[in-house]
Amino acid sequence: MQATVYKSTGSWYVVKTATGETFQARMKGIFKKNEDITSTNPIAVGDFVEIEPDDSDASAKNAMITGIGERRNYIVRSSPHGKNKKHIVAANLDQAVLVCTIKDPRTSLGFIDRFLVTAAAYHIPVILVFNKKDLYRDKEMEKYEEVAALYSSIGYRVMLVSASTGEGVEEVKEALKDKTTLMSGHSGVGKSSLINDLLPGLDLKTTAVSGWSGKGLHTTTFAEMYDLPDGGQLIDTPGVREFGIVDIPKTELSHYFLEMQPYISECQFNNCLHLNEPGCAVKAAVEAGDIDVDRYVSYAAMLDTIQEEQY
Structure with missing residues (x-):
């Protein structure tokens, strides 16, 4: 039976079949020993897998993952278990959205560029979504226009939104329709608030920016995929402080x-x-x-x- 990985907690996976059946799945031991898999996680959100449901207790909805389909693409970051190891963030993507902010906290251009390089290396188009427009004054708007002009001139799509007021969110919805999209960004940029706008009723936990550091606090622990109401899937990723360059000579x-x-x-x-x-x-x-x-x-x-x- 074929299924798609919707959530990974490291040892258990939530997978969903084409008919909408959801299973809690474990990975067959052989994958853990496969020397061809160089990442810290052989299975990632977005992977297409073969599963065998556990018939011993049908009500439990448990299954074993017996095979992994070929990936169309994937995106990686440095593994938290070691800088020389890589962690697959998600697989089989149509595009990625990087949520950025000009203030509270400010997203550095270096961070944006590292994300864009990583995505380009794996042939994944990126949309830059600048959030918290409601907080921008003249100085911040001037900076935004400068940054938007820079990345637009390179060929990237740039949007300005406010998750708290809803301004610009419809444009984001339209861009995500019928596509599998990875959404990432520094902690504190309002990614969870934006996802709550895109997926009414989900009510993801949101956390204010840490006052003493100006940096956001982590609210997402594991990558997770959600079905969008108008078609397509959105993959929410843990807030990342750094996006190291991996496997690029x-x-x-x-x-x-x-x-x-x-x-x-x-x-x-x-x-x-x-x-x-x-x-x-x-x-x-x-x-x-x-x-x-x-x-x-x-x-x-x-x-x-x-x-x-x-x-």
Whole structure:
């Protein structure tokens, strides 16, 4: 029997069949020992799996996962169990939404860029949704317009919403319709409030921003998928403080900065890192103003964090 993984708690999984039947499923031991699986979690939310229902107690709705379908794509982050390990956040995605804020707390451009690079590496389109519009004054609106212009010019869709007033939420709903969407963001950006707007009656727990640090507090412990009322699925992920670059060699990093792609083949050297090499078309584009200097600084900072052993 085929099913889709809706929730993962690490040892048990909530899976749902095409007919809407839900089972609590365990993973067959063989997957835990599979050396081909290099992530800390061999099964992720969004995976298509084969299950065998436990007929001994039909009312319990238990099942065993006996097979994992081929993934169309997936997105990873550094595992909490070790920086050199990866954790699959979700699989089989049509797109991702990164919820950001200009204030309370401010989402750094470096964090946005790391998320965009990770998504690009796995061929997942991203929509940037800036929340808390109701808190923005002239200074914040000016900053938002600047940031929105930057990412729109690269080719990303950018939206401005207020989960607390509902402004802009309909546009988000339309963008999610009939698609499987991963929603992520720093803790405290109002992701749970936005999801509550998108899924009336769900009533996800929300937590105010921590006053002493300006950072949000975690409210989601495990990734979980929800069926959207108008069609499609939404995958809520735990609030992440950092989104490390995983499994991307230094020589490939620039390929995931979309605005750098047209210039890479024009560099003098095939393995150009776009730092100090002569004949670098990317650096020339930065100097000419065709590539935003802040994005280039973000690229250089990321490059510095990639370990040499990833070559």
